[in-house]
Amino acid sequence: MHEKKERIIEISMKLFADKGFHATSIQEIVQKADVSKGAFYLYFESKDDLLIAIFDYYATIVFEKLAKVRETTTDPYAQLEKQVAELLTLFRDHKEYLLVHFRDNIHIGDKLDALIYQIHKQGFDWVSEQVCAIYGDKVNHYIVDIAINFDGLMNSYFKWIALHNFTFNPELVAKTIIRRLDALVEDILTDENSPLFTAEDVPRLTDNRKTDEISQLSEQLSAKMDEIPLNNKEKQQLIDAITVIKEEAAKEAPKTIILKTMVEHIRQYEQLSQLSEQLSKKIL
Incomplete structure (x- = not known):
């Protein structure tokens, strides 16, 4: 990515977190990033287009980090633990990425919605692959329920850390989350009830x-x-x-x-x- 484009993304994200998406003007962004308006419009059609680029930018970073862990760690349990620690570290260092969600109720149309759905699908595929690698095929029927609960665990920690500005150790939090996942999977597999949701309920994710x-x-x-x-x-x-x-x-x-x-x-x-x-x- 071009250095100027990356700088605009980083600066604008901080401004959106501090002031809000709607209250931040393009003029403020270019001044803070020390670029011209012409340079801004060279990379982005509008502020909405910039926001979409931000989502894409951070999603790319996230999945690249997950992939690098997979390359260097063979044990699937250790992989997932390290991947969660990487996500928490990234979040700690870039909390403004999440804060913009709390600051503004942003909806700018189908293009962003499609990107968010794509990221959600990539996240589901990552969780499914790691969970199946750890616990085997026996979890396949319950994978949607497990993914929903895991998503809830992760998002709850992100939310509390963001709102209360907790100081935390990413590795320690990751170990705790994976232990909770262990208990969750064990409970699900010993439960005689059917899963609340299965892959058949989310064909858009599993097809x-x-x-x-x-x-x-x-x-x-x-x-x-x-x-x-x-x-x-x-x-x-x-x-x-x-x-x-x-x-x-x-x-x-x-x-x-x-x-x-x-x-x-x-x-x-x-x-x-x-x-x-x-x-x-x-x-x-």
């Missing part, structure tokens, strides 16, 4: 999940690819392989031989081997 997971892993591969030394030919071949995987996996009857060939090409790069292995499990 095409496999395709979405493949797409997310492909994006992570693209980001990781930029971190390793490659010549132009190697880089283009990797870009082509990732593109083919995304397009083929989205088809009603994807050809396994094509997917396998593309994954094997990516796997030859040591820095991409872990992500390519995750991708292989999803598509083969």
Whole structure:
């Protein structure tokens, strides 16, 4: 992201948290960010468009951090604990991201609503994948109930920390949340009652999940690819392989031989081997 665009996003978020979205003018934003109005409109069509970019910006940071934990930690329980600690650390350092939700009742149309829903879906997919990796297939039938409760745990801590400006240790809070999750899952699995909600109740979240997971892993591969030394030919071949995987996996009857060939090409790069292995499990 261009340095000026990132600076506008960071400055505007602080202003929105301090004054409110509606009370903050574009003139105030550009003055505080030390850029011209022309520069502002080079990156954003309007203040509404800026707000959408802010949501997207922080969502990208969040899911990149979750992906990096997965790359460096193999145990799924430890993964989730570290991921929650990363989220809490990010929140501690960027509380203004959440405060804007409490400050203003913001609704600017379908474009932002669609982005918020997309982020919600990514969050659900993350929780589902981690919970299933920890507790196995036995939780599949209860995954929506578990996700709702986990979401409630996380959001409650975020809310109280934001409103009361608590000083806290992200690792300690994360350990506590995961212990609560353990107790929750154990209670759900021993409960004779049926889940309140199942995947059938949220088809918009669960339909095409496999395709979405493949797409997310492909994006992570693209980001990781930029971190390793490659010549132009190697880089283009990797870009082509990732593109083919995304397009083929989205088809009603994807050809396994094509997917396998593309994954094997990516796997030859040591820095991409872990992500390519995750991708292989999803598509083969």
